[in-house]
Structure formats: C-alpha cells, structure tokens
Amino acid sequence: DIVMTQIPLSLPVTPGESASISCRSSRSLFDPVDGNIHLDWYLQKPGQSPQLLIHTLSYRASGVPDRFSGSGSGTDFTLKISRVEAEDVGVYYCMQRLDFPSITFGQGTRLEIK
Amino acid sequence: QVHLVQSGAVVKSPGASVKISCKASGFSLSSYAMHWVRQAPGQGLESIGWITAGNGNTRASQKFQGRVTFTGDISATTVYMELTRLTSEDTAFYYCARINTGMGDDHWGQGTLVTVSS
Numbered sequence: 240d241i242v243m244t245q246i247p248l249s250l251p252v253t254p255g256e257s258a259s260i261s262c263r264s265s266r267s268l269f270d271p272v273d274g275n276i277h278l279d280w281y282l283q284k285p286g287q288s289p290q291l292l293i294h295t296l297s298y299r300a301s302g303v304p305d306r307f308s309g310s311g312s313g314t315d316f317t318l319k320i321s322r323v324e325a326e327d328v329g330v331y332y333c334m335q336r337l338d339f340p341s342i343t344f345g346q347g348t349r350l351e352i353k
Numbered sequence: 354q355v356h357l358v359q360s361g362a363v364v365k366s367p368g369a370s371v372k373i374s375c376k377a378s379g380f381s382l383s384s385y386a387m388h389w390v391r392q393a394p395g396q397g398l399e400s401i402g403w404i405t406a407g408n409g410n411t412r413a414s415q416k417f418q419g420r421v422t423f424t425g426d427i428s429a430t431t432v433y434m435e436l437t438r439l440t441s442e443d444t445a446f447y448y449c450a451r452i453n454t455g456m457g458d459d460h461w462g463q464g465t466l467v468t469v470s471s
Binding site: 346 | 414453
C-alpha cells in the first residue's frame with residue numbers, strides 16, 4: 240500500500256498570512272497512462288464531513304477560493320493557503336488514488352488561528 | 354443532485370456487530386465505486402474499503418479484512434457496511450463517500466457515529 244506522510248501535524252497561523260502543508264507519498268503518484276498525478280487535498284471542518292479542495296494535484300474543486308493552490312511532483316506535494324482566514328480552520332488531508340478504488344490518506348494537519 | 358444519506362448513530366456492546374446503510378440519490382450506484390472511511394476520536398481519516406455495487410466487487414483495507422463486509426442493493430440505491438467483533442477502538446464516525454476520480458465530483462455522507470461501550 241502507498242503510505243502518505245504529512246508535515247506539519249499542527250499549523251498555527253495568523254490571519255492574513257500564508258500557510259503551507261507538505262505531503263509525501265511512498266511511491267510516485269504519476270500515472271503514465273493518463274499523464275496525471277492522482278493526489279487530492281481535503282479539508283475537514285469541525286463537525287463536518289470532509290470536503291474536496293484540490294484534485295489531481297492542482298485543480299481546485301468547485302467553489303474553492305483561489306487562495307488555495309496545489310503543486311508538486313511525483314512524490315512530493317504542497318498545499319498552499321494564501322491570506323488565511325478564520326473559516327480555513329480544520330484538518331487538512333492529502334489523499335492518493337493512484338490505484339483507485341484503493342485510496343490512502345495522510346495523517347492530517349490541524350490548522351488553527353493564532 | 355447527488356446525495357448520500359446514512360443511517361443514524363448507534364451504540365453497541367463489545368463483541369457485537371454493526372451494519373450501517375448509505376442511501377444514494379442523484380446517480381446510479383451501478384456506475385461508481387463507493388468508499389467507506391472512518392474517523393476515530395482525535396484521529397485522522399482511515400480508509401476501510403470500497404464496493405462497486407454494479408458488479409459486486411469489494412475490497413477491504415488490510416486492517417479490516419475478515420471483519421468487514423460491504424454489500425449493495427441497486428434497486429434500493431443503498432450500500433451497506435457491516436463490521437463485526439467490535440471493540441472500543443471501533444468507536445468512530447463512519448462515512449460513505451463517492452470519491453472523485455479526477456473530475457472533482459466528490460460526495461460524502463453525513464457520517465454515522467458508532468459508539469462501542471459496555
């Protein structure tokens with residue numbers, strides 16, 4: 240199974256500042272058949288189901304502000320949040336789906352407002 | 354519009370089994386894999402496994418193999434997850450989800466709280 244590792248696990252941020260979360264996979268998530276990297280980012284806000292933020296490395300899901308961006312290469316990925324707002328509080332997860340339907344999540348990064 | 358509605362919270366005794374339902378609307382279960390994910394208190398998201406109800410294929414994550422069963426009823430547009438031999442470590446929110454496959458179409462149920470307590 241592909242193992243996903245996130246850092247940091249906790250991320251205190253001042254409103255208006257930027258934040259970055261890193262995620263690493265135990266093997267490349269690049270699929271040579273379709274040319275895509277099968278890495279997604281989710282946010283789980285307190286008391287809610289997870290919601291998709293970024294899919295296929297860098298594509299924002301519908302309704303997601305452009306303050307959120309995803310980047311990376313075969314095994315190393317970054318979620319960047321520009322101008323953090325209070326509503327961004329929650330736990331962020333990276334998830335791989337290279338061998339879909341099999342999926343695995345990172346441990347999660349808890350973003351809190353200073 | 355896609356909706357996933359799960360059955361309600363339950364309390365079970367250690368050693369018992371639990372069966373959770375997930376009723377889908379707005380799409381055909383035959384055409385999608387449906388996932389089950391859980392989140393224990395203070396813990397992260399954990400994949401339990403998946404079912405493609407159209408052909409009956411299922412797979413459980415290694416941790417749950419031998420203890421979990423996924424079933425689907427196409428006519429009832431519902432998928433089910435049954436977990437046996439419950440322990441306190443199975444206390445968690447359980448989610449069904451239609452995970453996006455690259456088009457950003459991602460949908461989750463509201464979650465079902467399973468509490469295992471004597």
